[in-house]
Amino acid sequence: MRGDRFEAGPERLQFVGRDGLRRINGTTRFTPQDPDAFQAEHRRLELTDCSFESLRVSACSGTIDAQPSTQREQLHLGTLVAGRSAWRTGKRTHDQQRGAVHLLRGTDAVEFDWAQPVHLLTVRIPVSAVPAHLLADGVLRSGVLARTPLTNGFSGFLHQLAAGPVVLDTVEHGHLDRALRALANGVLAVAAAESQVADDDLRYAIHDYIERHLLEPGLDPTRIASALRVSVRWVHQVFNHDGESVARFIRHRRLDLVAEALQADPRSSGVSGLSRQFGFGGRDQLTRAFRSRYGMTISEYRDRVRDSAPLPDRLPAPDERVQDRAIG
Incomplete structure (x- = not known):
């Protein structure tokens, strides 16, 4: 596998064959068709708040466990530089192509299937560095984000960061950390707005379906x-x-x-x-x-x-008075 051009700072680990597969497997488990041909390279650059990672791995499938509680307060924003990734979180299936950006949370358990070698670049950002309104329930969902000029720029920035030499003094180290945090938060803000539009469309579709099938038994x-x-x-x-x-x-x-x-x-x-x-x-x-x-x-x-008498107003009907399951 061709190595990245990081020249200083990042941790670099290589994994080859059955022994490499044994060493790399942990919370992420890789299952190649031919363990003897397995190859992977992992590079990590630790910054003040964020970290930047590069993973090259030969064709395989596998799983990513939900991270330990000490690691769950992180968001992972990543892009696929080479190959194609099919993966699943919960009941949602994702197909990620080159250049697309994905969002994962530390609490996500993931199943993946890489039919060809892939190269993934990921920024891990602590939730403490993310605006609180973006972390509210339902605002952001794990998955492949809609392509926008900002996600394209984010993907390109990570690609250049991986391709170029990284030799940082203390000041540059801080600059890069702040730049990655600002760019990641921008991507998350745009994704939240896109998600709201998608939710509004789905909400309309749900209402429309209900109205068209309202009188049919079994509507649930x-x-x-x-x-x-x-x-x-x-x-x-x-x-x-x-x-x-x-x-x-x-x-x-x-x-x-x-x-x-x-x-x-x-x-x-x-x-x-x-x-x-x-x-x-x-x-x-x-x-x-x-x-x-x-x-x-x-x-x-x-x-x-x-009797043409006044009719009553509708009363609120809490769930304990009429169970939601009793709709026919």
Whole structure:
């Protein structure tokens, strides 16, 4: 393997064959097709807060464990200089091509498959150096980031850092550390904005799917996730940003349609018929849900419509009063 041109400062380790495979395996485990042909080179440059790493490795698959608690307060921003990387975090699959930038957290467990030799460059940045609003739940997700001029610039900067000699005095050491932190935070800020746009698009798609299938039995987060080809966890995370769950939203929309049907024709079908018409699991389920939503029974609501009496406002329906799973 051709070595990088680091001339001073960085740690350099090489791993060849079965013995090298044994030595390199740890929290990251490599599984090559031919252990005797395994080759890897790892170079690391420690700065004040950040660290910069270069990893060259022959074709293999493997896993990366979630890091020990002492290391979890780090974010990893990396780029693929050579090869192509297929990898998985949780239920999300990623396909990373050359020049793309990815984000990983110390808490991520990763499965990877490299069908050809790869060269990865990574900056590790402590969360203490990242603006707090970027670390809030749901703001940033692990994965391959959308390509932007800034991610392209970040990738190019790391490539040049790996290709050029690194001979740093104390002042330059500090300058490089601050430059990497500023650039990494810029990439994270843009990624957060891109993620928000993607979340807004998904939120609209979820609402649209619910409205088109609202009266169908079995409409639930699992079915929505399958139809939109995303994980159930992501559906919940994106939809629940304002505190209302998917299941509760579906139930409330159905109850509002029941109320509108009663207002349009108080002689409409009985509770059992309304239950079937509006996607509830049965008479009792609709009765309990309606009382929780409007503070009265369907019969009492129907009587108010007939008498032209004021209709009740919708009441908040906490989860403990009507379980989210009871949506039909």
